[in-house]
Amino acid sequence: MKFHIFVGLLCVLPLGYASAAALERSGQSVHALFEKGNYAEVALLHVDTNISGQVQHQQNIAELGVQDFSTGNLVNNQHFIQAALKLQPHPQISVALLFDQPYFVDVDYHYSPILSGEPLPIENADIKFDSRNITALIGYQPTQHWNLVSWSL
Structure with a gap:
């Protein structure tokens, strides 16, 4: 009886982590684990x-003689990578590694209009944030229609 309770808890406890995984916005799928054979x-x-847009407080800046209120391009080009590798060493056992970049931003904003031939720095912001996520999945398929999956972050 204790063995069945222990096995039941092992199946239910990982569900708490499944709700935390919903915070990722990249859309990384675990479908690679369910593909047949190596993948x-x-x-x-x-x-x-x-x-782009226009800066605030245009009247105050215009008093300085500035006529250009454009922010220019605020966001730099971004590159995003997702990868999945699945190995199936046994017909009932699968192992997968998923690589993902769930969150990233690259903002580079400098508003420095030229006044009397000199750039006048008024507003600046440099923000760069990049994250990487590697997930390891292990699957066991006791029958053709059932897959039991465990993962590690």
Whole structure:
């Protein structure tokens, strides 16, 4: 009886981690673990952004003689990588490694209009944040229609 309770707890306890995984926004899928045989995939994404606008307090800046209120491009180009590698050493056992960059931002903003031939630094912001995530999955398939999966972050 104690053995069955222990096995039941081992199956239920990892569910607490499943709700925390919902915080990731990259959309990294675990479908690689369910592919037949050995499997590998790589996804590369290049984001060519152009986010711009106008600066605040234009009246105060105009008093200095500045006429250009454009912020220019606020966000740099971004590269995003996802990869999955699945090995199946036994028909019922699978092992997968997933690589992911769930969060990233690269903002480079400098508003320095030229006044009397000299750049006048008014507003600056440099923000760069990059994260990487590697997930290891182990799957056991007791029957054709059931997969039991355990993972480690």
